[in-house]
Amino acid sequence: MPGYLEMSIYFALVLTVGIFIYLLLPERHWRKKKQTLARINDSVFQAQTSSAGKQSEPGPTPLKPATSTNQMNDHNLPLPWRHERIHTFYQEHIVPYKKILGTSGYLKPVTTLLALLDAHGNCPSVVKINQDHEYQTLQNVYDLLSKITLLDHSLNVAEQMITDIARAKTKDPEMIMGKILMAALGHDIGKIPDLMDAETYRKGDHPYISYLVLKKAIFTDPSPQHEDILHAVKSHHYQVREGFTYDLRRADQAAREMEAERLSLQGESAADLVQIIHEQKASETKPQEQNSTPKEKGASPEAFDLSWLDMDEFLSIIEPEINRIENNSYFRAFSMNNGLVYLMLSLVSETVIQLAKNHNHAEVMVNADTTEKKRSLEFTVKTMLADKGYIPSFIGKGFSGARFGLIDANGKKKMVGIYMPVEARAFKTSLAELENRKNKTSVIKEITEVRPLVGQKK
Numbered sequence: 001m002p003g004y005l006e007m008s009i010y011f012a013l014v015l016t017v018g019i020f021i022y023l024l025l026p027e028r029h030w031r032k033k034k035q036t037l038a039r040i041n042d043s044v045f046q047a048q049t050s051s052a053g054k055q056s057e058p059g060p061t062p063l064k065p066a067t068s069t070n071q072m073n074d075h076n077l078p079l080p081w082r083h084e085r086i087h088t089f090y091q092e093h094i095v096p097y098k099k100i101l102g103t104s105g106y107l108k109p110v111t112t113l114l115a116l117l118d119a120h121g122n123c124p125s126v127v128k129i130n131q132d133h134e135y136q137t138l139q140n141v142y143d144l145l146s147k148i149t150l151l152d153h154s155l156n157v158a159e160q161m162i163t164d165i166a167r168a169k170t171k172d173p174e175m176i177m178g179k180i181l182m183a184a185l186g187h188d189i190g191k192i193p194d195l196m197d198a199e200t201y202r203k204g205d206h207p208y209i210s211y212l213v214l215k216k217a218i219f220t221d222p223s224p225q226h227e228d229i230l231h232a233v234k235s236h237h238y239q240v241r242e243g244f245t246y247d248l249r250r251a252d253q254a255a256r257e258m259e260a261e262r263l264s265l266q267g268e269s270a271a272d273l274v275q276i277i278h279e280q281k282a283s284e285t286k287p288q289e290q291n292s293t294p295k296e297k298g299a300s301p302e303a304f305d306l307s308w309l310d311m312d313e314f315l316s317i318i319e320p321e322i323n324r325i326e327n328n329s330y331f332r333a334f335s336m337n338n339g340l341v342y343l344m345l346s347l348v349s350e351t352v353i354q355l356a357k358n359h360n361h362a363e364v365m366v367n368a369d370t371t372e373k374k375r376s377l378e379f380t381v382k383t384m385l386a387d388k389g390y391i392p393s394f395i396g397k398g399f400s401g402a403r404f405g406l407i408d409a410n411g412k413k414k415m416v417g418i419y420m421p422v423e424a425r426a427f428k429t430s431l432a433e434l435e436n437r438k439n440k441t442s443v444i445k446e447i448t449e450v451r452p453l454v455g456q457k458k
Contacts, residue, residue, distance in 0.1 A: 086118050089155050093162060097177045106178025109218045113185040120192040121151025127191050127206055148259050150191050156255035157248075158184035164251060179225050183248050186214050187233045207234050237369065300398035301372075301379035308361060309352065311384060317351050318343065319427045323437040323444055334444045335424060335434040340392065342419040342450060345401055348381050349374040375400065382420055390426040394452065407449040414446060416453065 081087040094101065094110065101107040124146035161180045165173045189195070190209025211234035219226050232245040236252060322333045322341055332347040356364035367373045378400040385391050395402055401420035405413045424431040438445045 081114075082118050083121075083151060085152065085155060086114055089158070090114065093158070093177075093181070097174050100174050101178050101181075104175075104178050105221050105223060106182060109220075110178065110181045110185065112218055113182070113189065116189060116192065117151045117154055117185065120194055121149055121154065123150050123191065123193055124148070125150045125153035125188065125191065144263060145256075145259070147263065150188060153255060153259065154185050154188060156258060157187065157251050160184075160251040160254045160258075161247065164247065179229060179244075180247075182214070182218075183229045183232050183244070184251060186210055186218065186229070187236050187248060187252065189213050207237055210234075301375040301400065303383060304364075304376045304380045306352065306364075306377070306380050306384065308359065309355065309381075309384070311388065314351060314355065314381070315427055317354070318347065319429055321347060322427070322429075322434050323442075325439065325442050325444065329443050331444055334447070335431060336447070336450055337431070337435060338450075339424050339431060340421045340450075341424050341427065341434070342404065342421050343401075345378045345418055345420055346374070348400075348420060349377045352377045352381060378420070385422060385426065388426070390423045392421050392423070395421065403453040405451045405453050406447045407451055408446045409448045414443070419450075 081090065094107075094114075098107060101110060125148045126145040158181055161184045162177075165176070165180065170176070187210055188206060190206040190211075190213055195209070195213060211230055214233060215226075215230055219230075228244045232243075232248045235245050236248045318333065322335055323331070324333070325331050332344045333341060335341045353364060353368050356362075356368075364377070382391060382395070382400045383397075386395075386397075401418050403416060403418050406415050406417070408414050424434065427434070
């Protein structure tokens with residue numbers, strides 16, 4: 001009886017602790033999220049105060065004396081910019097459009113972004129190499145770009161977009177000035193260390209943080225153009241070939257190219273950076289700018305040079321993923337007793353990208369987040385495995401894999417996916433050992449047949 005009582009108390013304590021954790025973790029997560037947003041709002045408020053609130057009091061001596069009413073704010077006092085370059089940018093690109101920017105609701109948010117850059121923009125224009133996805137493939141490229149401040153890079157992008165508008169002879173360019181200024185000045189604002197803590201940087205890259213700053217703290221008044229700006233900022237590191245995001249991305253690349261040229265003139269070695277930028281631009285040329293014939297629908301992906309890839313090392317990284325379950329139901333590779341291992345294509349491309357980072361192959365990292373690049377890597381790996389005799393013959397030469405239906409014991413389709421089948425003998429672990437990994441209650445154990453779905457849509 002005492003033993004029964006002790007067990008009852010023990011289980012009661014375990015249940016109480018479980019409930020406490022269940023209730024506490026979401027609360028802590030939400031509290032942390034609110035603290036992050038509060039930090040953003042505080043920084044924005046301080047920036048607004050420095051560019052507007054202090055204008056009613058005697059402020060710092062302006063970098064250049066005001067010589068006309070156009071250089072004055074609403075209180076007839078010059079804006080107290082700390083940096084000469086921001087002062088110059090404001091006079092050249094904000095003052096002439098001040099009235100229309102004010103009418104369209106962009107004057108305040110643009111001034112706020114400039115104030116944020118004025119106060120915090122002396123940080124590097126790239127985030128620490130192990131925390132972000134931009135230009136992290138080569139240490140020397142990161143070291144090079146860290147010499148360019150966020151303030152300078154943001155203004156470079158803005159000036160490039162303004163130049164592009166002039167070259168394109170856009171009708172009524174002043175009507176979109178607010179839109180391009182917000183996108184250019186805000187596209188990397190999330191790189192300011194004071195806006196986010198280190199944990200946030202680990203969990204999300206800077207485009208999303210920039211998007212969050214704009215959406216939650218800068219845009220206080222609704223506007224149809226805000227969605228275009230937010231989408232461009234959040235997506236400016238994805239391969240795109242048209243639209244406003246394309247315009248922002250091209251301006252960003254042009255600014256980096258100009259910065260690399262200036263660094264070269266200062267005696268810095270910028271060859272790797274220039275190569276990366278040129279490869280990005282070449283792969284993202286607009287369809288109407290391409291001279292080659294467009295690829296036909298259904299054509300095979302292009303092979304990529306992976307001659308450096310050690311297939312044994314590749315397979316050794318894949319092998320632990322076989323029959324591994326995540327979140328009780330998600331898996332990326334599984335074996336069957338027919339002698340095949342089925343790999344999700346994303347696992348293949350992600351593994352190649354991981355190895356490219358490990359072995360310093362920058363060419364693989366260019367546009368590595370695009371679907372086209374991933375398909376190319378997957379197709380190349382499949383070809384290399386086929387040359388070793390590890391790909392079954394029913395996978396055609398022009399394909400990386402096929403659509404399969406995963407069937408249970410009742411003949412019902414559990415799920416459908418595109419997989420690359422690989423002979424189990426390619427792996428060092430035996431098929432029997434791989435099969436023994438399957439948990440009796442796991443979703444993989446329920447799969448009794450893998451059926452090709454040739455010509456079927458569902």
